[in-house]
Amino acid sequence: MIRHIVLFKMAGDDEAARADGVAELAGALEPLAEVIPGVRSLRIVADGSGIDFHWHAALVSEHDSWEALAAYQAHPEHVRVLQNVIPRVSRDKAVVDYEL
Numbered sequence: 001m002i003r004h005i006v007l008f009k010m011a012g013d014d015e016a017a018r019a020d021g022v023a024e025l026a027g028a029l030e031p032l033a034e035v036i037p038g039v040r041s042l043r044i045v046a047d048g049s050g051i052d053f054h055w056h057a058a059l060v061s062e063h064d065s066w067e068a069l070a071a072y073q074a075h076p077e078h079v080r081v082l083q084n085v086i087p088r089v090s091r092d093k094a095v096v097d098y099e100l
Contacts (some may be wrong), residue, residue: 001040001100002063004072007055009092021089022046022057028081029059035076038068053092062100069097 008025010018026044042061047054053068063069072078086093 002066002069002097003100004059004063004069004097005095006059006063006074007039007094008086009088010056011089011091015034018056024085025034025057025059028085029078030071032075032081033061033076035077038064039072040064066099068097 008022010021012018012021022044029044030042030097033039040062042059044057046057055077063072
């Protein structure tokens, strides 16, 4: 099994705008776990610490295999979110993938 983690710095100058972006991200990405084969789970969570230098949100997903992760990355619904949602609600991201 592969764990895929993406950390997001959200766009917006205040906490409310960033929270709206996290909600939009969750609404766009979480349903993909039910649509894309090989995705075992996918969740978006907001950082609750309030610490300025922390990343604002994280996506944590688990995939059956490296091939399943690649299929998720290339799936048209995921690509749509990458092209249309993430650039609007996020200003930076960091990614790590590892085998469990």
